[in-house]
Structure formats: C-alpha cells, structure tokens
Amino acid sequence: xVITERxxxxxxxxxxxxxxAPNISSLKEGLEFVKxxxxxxxxxxxxxxxxxxxxxxxxxxxxYDLDYKSANKSGQNFKxxxxxxxxxxxxxxxxxxxxxxxPFDKEDWEHSKYFTSLGLCQVVGDDLxxxxxxxxxxxxxxxxxxSLMLKVNQVGTITEAIEAVKLAKDANWxxxxxxxxxxxxxxxxxxxxxxxxxxxxxxxxPCRGERLAKYNQLLRIEEELGxxxxxxxxxxxxx
Numbered sequence: 688x689v690i691t692e693r694x695x696x697x698x699x700x701x702x703x704x705x706x707x708a709p710n711i712s713s714l715k716e717g718l719e720f721v722k723x724x725x726x727x728x729x730x731x732x733x734x735x736x737x738x739x740x741x742x743x744x745x746x747x748x749x750x751y752d753l754d755y756k757s758a759n760k761s762g763q764n765f766k767x768x769x770x771x772x773x774x775x776x777x778x779x780x781x782x783x784x785x786x787x788x789x790p791f792d793k794e795d796w797e798h799s800k801y802f803t804s805l806g807l808c809q810v811v812g813d814d815l816x817x818x819x820x821x822x823x824x825x826x827x828x829x830x831x832x833x834s835l836m837l838k839v840n841q842v843g844t845i846t847e848a849i850e851a852v853k854l855a856k857d858a859n860w861x862x863x864x865x866x867x868x869x870x871x872x873x874x875x876x877x878x879x880x881x882x883x884x885x886x887x888x889x890x891x892x893p894c895r896g897e898r899l900a901k902y903n904q905l906l907r908i909e910e911e912l913g914x915x916x917x918x919x920x921x922x923x924x925x926x
Contacts, residue, residue: 689724703868705894718782725783737786738778742771743814746792768798772805779807788836788863789814799831809834809924811863818842818851827858834861834924836889839879852883861924863887870897874904881908886923 690698690709698709711717718736725734745755750765766774768791778784786809791798793814803810813836816822826832835855842848855862864880866889880888890901909916 689720689727693720701892701894704866705892705898707892714778718778722782731783735783735785737788737809738784739788739813740790741814742789742791742795743793746795749795751792768795772798772802775802776805776807784808786811786834788812791815793817796825796829796831800829803830803832809861811836813838813865818848820847820851820854823851823854827854827860832860834863836863836865837885838865838867839876840867845879848879849883852885859925861885861887863889865889866891866898866901872896872900874900877901877904877908881905886919886925 690707694709699707700709702708709717709720711720721736725731728734742751745752747765750767751771752765754764771791775787775790788811790802790810796815799810799812799815810832811834812823812826812832815832816826816835818836818838818841823835835851837848837851837855839845839848842851852862862883862885864876864883864885864887866876870891876888876890880886888901888905891898893899893902
C-alpha cells in the first residue's frame with residue numbers, strides 16, 4: 688500500500704530476487720518507504736532493516752559514484768571512503784538498520800576495517816570475502832568485517848562451505864546463508880542454514896516459487912522440530 692499510494696500499481700513490479708522495484712530517486716526515499724511500512728504493521732520494535740550495498744558495483748578508483756544508475760550523471764555525487772562512513776553513520780542513526788552488506792569495494796580493506804570497528808551494526812562480507820577461505824582468514828586477522836555471506840556454489844563444495852562457516856564462527860562472526868539471483872526451487876539452503884545454526888538466511892522476497900521454497904522448508908523444519916524449535920530473538924547473530 689505504501690508504494691502503490693505513491694507510484695500506483697506499476698510501483699509493485701518486482702526485480703530478479705522478487706523484491707519491489709519502484710522508481711525511487713534516492714536511498715533515503717526507499718528507506719522512508721520501508722520505515723513507513725514497518726510503522727503501519729505496528730511492529731516498530733521487532734522489524735529491523737538490513738542493507739545490501741554491493742559497493743564494488745559503483746566504485747571507480749578510490750571513489751564511490753552514487754549516481755551510477757542515474758541517466759543524468761552529473762559527476763557531482765562521488766564520495767570518498769570517509770564520506771561513505773559518514774553516510775552510513777547517519778543512516779544507522781535515522782533508521783533501524785542492524786546489518787550492512789559490502790559497504791565498501793571488495794579491495795577497500797581499510798575503510799571496511801574502520802567502519803567495522805565502530806560497532807554500529809553487523810558488517811557482512813560478500814564480495815569482500817567471496818566465500819574464499821584465504822580472504823576470510825585475512826578479514827579475520829584485519830577485523831575487516833564481522834559476518835560471512837556464504838554462497839555454496841561460490842565456495843564449491845558443501846565440505847568447503849562447512850569449513851568456511853567454522854572459520855567465521857571461530858572468529859565469533861555471524862554467518863548468512865545466501866541464495867543466488869538465478870535460483871531454483873531447491874530448498875536445501877534452508878536445511879543448511881538450520882543445520883549449521885547460522886540464524887540468518889538470505890533467500891529473497893517471499894515472491895515466486897524459487898524464493899518461497901526456502902521459507903516453506905523452514906516452516907516444515909520448525910514443524911518437525913516441534914518443542915525443540917525456539918525463537919532466538921535478539922540473539923539472531925549468534926544463535
């Protein structure tokens with residue numbers, strides 16, 4: 688309703704991952720929509736926001752082009768790593784943001800390390816880590832993030848995926864089991880998330896079969912576990 692009131696029914700067209708894709712003009716406009724939608728549910732204290740920035744996609748040299756998707760690029764909206772940190776600080780103060788994925792370029796280790804040290808939110812390494820044990824080990828040593836985004840087809844095998852999760856958990860990191868854009872209706876990721884006790888899964892919006900399959904499997908697992916299943920609440924990062 689929040690989107691259709693502003694953009695009409697066309698605003699509810701969905702992207703590849705099933706999420707709504709209205710023609711918003713800025714990040715803050717999108718976050719205001721989400722904030723208003725949360726408010727209308729009456730669960731302001733229970734629903735939080737996670738951002739998937741993918742900053743590598745718009746990093747040019749050492750600058751970040753915030754207009755990279757705009758048809759009318761002015762060249763005036765380039766940000767330094769320090770500018771990006773200031774922006775994230777403001778966003779975390781203004782919105783209930785608990786997690787930011789890839790806030791900097793995959794080779795911008797210094798800014799990622801400093802931002803993580805601020806302790807503002809969960810800092811997830813996706814492009815930064817690429818589910819690669821060597822990059823995970825480096826990130827652990829440098830404290831460049833505090834959460835692993837695990838993509839099984841990226842790491843290669845289930846055995847290697849389990850080893851990557853162990854590396855992360857030994858460092859007291861959280862782990863997010865992630866889908867890919869070209870998903871199938873296979874629901875194994877839900878089993879993997881529960882089996883490895885990661886507490887977090889990124890499976891896309893609850894739209895279309897390839898996304899719903901994971902959430903339906905989680906419901907089946909909960910039903911099978913019965914009284915052994917419990918809601919971790921605020922311990923979602925380290926369940």
